[in-house]
Structures are given as structure tokens and as C-alpha cells.
Amino acid sequence: MSEPTVTHDNRQYQITVDGQQAGFADYIENGDQRIFHHTVIDKAFGGRGLAGILVGEALTDTRAAGKRVVPACSFVAGYITKHPEFADLADPVTEQTDAAIRTEHD
Numbered sequence: 752m753s754e755p756t757v758t759h760d761n762r763q764y765q766i767t768v769d770g771q772q773a774g775f776a777d778y779i780e781n782g783d784q785r786i787f788h789h790t791v792i793d794k795a796f797g798g799r800g801l802a803g804i805l806v807g808e809a810l811t812d813t814r815a816a817g818k819r820v821v822p823a824c825s826f827v828a829g830y831i832t833k834h835p836e837f838a839d840l841a842d843p844v845t846e847q848t849d850a851a852i853r854t855e856h857d
Contacts (some may be wrong), residue, residue, distance in 0.1 A: 774805055
């Protein structure tokens with residue numbers, strides 16, 4: 752197995768392993784925030800720590816872009832709790848961010 756690769760395109764971070772997409776983390780741009788609302792790792796790639804690699808790189812990239820993070824996705828929220836070095840990036844989930852997610856999916 753080759754090293755996982757994380758890429759970023761069109762409001763989504765993707766992680767690939769051996770050329771196959773193993774998962775993704777979707778977000779919505781909301782001013783200076785990225786609202787992370789959905790993270791998925793394909794079952795065939797489960798148990799390898801790929802979600803942690805994906806979210807860690809997504810948060811690092813978000814910091815480099817000068818953006819804030821709204822962890823609406825439970826995995827992203829849990830990751831930030833376990834990795835306090837990202838806590839300074841996090842904004843709370845609010846009615847406004849929930850509305851932005853709903854608007855995106857309508």
C-alpha cells in the first residue's frame with residue numbers, strides 16, 4: 752500500500768490510496784469560515800486511520816488559507832477535541848451555519 756494522498760478541489764478534500772479514492776470531507780465556504788459538514792471513508796478502507804489523516808490535512812490547509820473551521824461534522828468535531836492544536840481555528844456550530852448547510856443541500 753502506498754502512502755495516502757490528500758487533495759483539495761471544489762469544496763472537498765479527498766484522500767486516495769493506491770490511486771483509488773478512499774474518502775472525502777465536504778465543506779461549505781461561509782465568509783472566512785469553512786463549515787465541514789460531511790466526512791466519509793469507504794468501508795473497504797476502514798480501520799487504517801485515513802479519516803484522521805484526511806481531516807488533519809484539511810485543517811492544516813484551512814489554517815494556511817487564513818480561514819476558520821466550523822466542525823458541523825461529528826468526526827471533525829471529535830478530531831479537534833483530540834487535537835487541541837486546532838482548537839484555535841474552531842468556531843461553534845450556530846443556527847446560521849446550520850442554515851448555510853441546509854441552503855447548500857436544497
